Amino acid sequence: SSELTQDPAVSVALGQTVRITCQGDSLRPYSASWYQQKPGQAPLLVIYDGNNRPSGIPDRFSGSDSGNTASLTISGPQAEDEADYYCSSRDTSGSHLVFGGGTKLTVL
C-alpha cells in the first residue's frame, strides 16, 4: 500500500495559474487521476491517466507527472473552479486504489 500527500489548501488570484500537487511512491509507476468536488456535490473526474481530460472538462485543466509527484494545473482559474481537489492512483501493488487527502482551492 502507499499514501498520497496533498497540501490541505491553496489559493490563487482570479486568472492566474495554479498548480496543485500530489506526492507518493505509487506515482512513480502509476499516473494520477484528479477529481473536483464542490460542496454538496459528487466528485467530478477532471484528469485521468496523468494528463487526459474527459469530455466536457475545460482545457484550462491539465495534468502532469514527474517522479513521485503528480500535478494538476489550472491555467486562468475561474470563480467556479473553487472546490476541493483530490488525486488518486493505484498503490505500489497495482491492485488497490488510494486517494490523497484533498486540496481546498480558493480563487481570490
Next chain:
Amino acid sequence: HLQLQESGPGLVKPSETLSLTCTVSGDSITDSRRSYYGWIRQAPGKGLDWIANIHYSGRTYFNPSLKSRVAISIDTSKKQFSVRLSSVTAEDTAIYYCLYSSAWYYFDYWGQGTLATVSS
C-alpha cells in the same frame, strides 16, 4: 445519458450489515467500454475512501482495510450492482457513492451519493 442512483437504508444499527444498491440507466451495463463498477465513501467533512470495484466479468478489487467486511456483486439483468458492509460501526457513517467507468482505477460516472448513518 448515463445515470447512477444509489438506494439503501439511511440508518443502520452498529454491528449490522449495510447494504446498498446502485441502479444504472441510460446505458448498457454490459457495454465493455464502461465495464467497471464500484463504490467510494466520504465521511462527513472528510476525504474520499475507496471501498471496492467489480468488473462485469466478476473480477473484484477491494480496499485492503475493508476487504474482510465487504462484498460486492453485480446483476446485469437488473442493471444493478450492490455492496454489503458488515459489522458496521459509527466510523462507517458516510455518504456512499456508486461509480461506473471504463477503468477500475478512475471513475468518470458517479451517483449523487446516499448518506448512511450508523447509530443505535
